Amino acid sequence: MKHLILGNGPAGVVAAETLRRAAPQDEIVLVGNEDSPPYSRMAIPYLLEENIDEKGTWLRKQPGHFEQLRIRELRGRAVALDTEKQRMLFFDGHFEDYDRMLIATGSHPVRPPIPGVDLPEVQTCWTLEDARAIAQHAQPGARVLQLGAGFIGCIIMEALAKRGVALTVVEMGDRMVPRMMTPKAGGMIKSWVESKGVKVVTSAGVSRIDRGTDAPLTVTLSTGDKLDCELVIVAAGVAPNVAFLEGTGVHVAKGVLVDDRLETSVKGIFAAGDVAEAPDLFTGAHLVAAIQPNAADQARVAALNMAGRNTRLNGVLAINVLDTLGLISTSFGQWWGEKAEAGGEGVEHVDEARSRYLSLQFKGDVMIGATSIGLTEHVGALRGLIHGQVKLGPWKARLLAAPLQFVDAYVATSQPMALAR
């Protein structure tokens, strides 16, 4: 049996290693199309902070790791899939056949169609190659404009601040992380970031980027303001790497659609990680959960099924954990809540003076989502309550009155469940 794994990020690597354990005799080919050994994108901020070197980003550091596991590494870009002949065409013209295939190609950052967006000092922050270019331009004192204050935008802010740049963030939404946190939380993160010396412009976009006279770049905002800078970082969303699936029977929506076994619409082809859209824990609707732990979990399940087992993923739970210039924020599950007519109810605890915030969302007596700021301890209990779909009974009313008691609620409701199990 030959397994072709497309993509050697966390999903691809975990899948290859899981397959080797589950199917000792099978052939495994692991494909990547970047110029470095398999690495973790989430280590890029630490690289920019110069806490680690490039080797520190590598997923497996022991020399000969993949060779010892008899995992064949292949450098190449997949360009066209033939599901009838069960083979993949690569950019260099060669074909690779397979019995089972895993699509773990992740996603790529989107550059909005803005005049000047392709100038060399306009960078995305996604690959090691991007990080090298950013490190070159983001010197102490450099003026940097960051387009987008979503998950990636917030994560890289700390690294940029530590490099001593003068940072301006421009975000189309009315707050920071608008697709990940409640309006109140996004506003509190904005205030925090501003108090650390970052300029934040919300409800505004970048209209054009030109060569400047007093600086390498002049950026014109939708507000009409013009800003000179040395570097623009585009963090304005991502799109899955699925071009090679065009014209095949593999169904793609936002990402590659998979069932709870991580199998696509074509038997024998699986998908995992940032490229995959798997059923959500609560709604059952398909969801891309673009975080590394999710990539690893999905990869394990996909690999076991590729090896002939029958393993299911118990629904994806959206989890976001952010450290924005030292302010820790989290959101879980359906953090935006449910409509009242569908049984939704929620509560907010706001303590702006201490930069603490909690929003709990319920459907019936089950907590379906939460957003927190500054609660660094015990947020695992929030996740546990939501992921476990714990029936809160009388604890729901108590939490509506005193949301910070969620740890007590977790202990009281989950221990009897654990004992019963």
Ligand SMILES: Cc1cc2nc3c(=O)[nH]c(=O)nc-3n(C[C@H](O)[C@H](O)[C@H](O)COP(=O)(O)OP(=O)(O)OC[C@H]3O[C@@H](n4cnc5c(N)ncnc54)[C@H](O)[C@@H]3O)c2cc1C
């Ligand atoms: C700056 C940054 C910070 C982040 N911080 C965090 C964090 O703190 N916590 C967290 O959980 N997540 C974080 N993430 C997200 C996390 O990195 C991703 O969720 C994770 O990398 C997903 O793994 P993956 O294997 O699905 O995809 P990827 O890591 O993107 O790997 C996909 C692989 O597929 C290859 N590939 C793509 N197309 C092709 C093709 N056509 N042919 C062959 N190979 C192909 C790519 O080269 C790549 O090697 C961060 C991401 C970035 C960019």
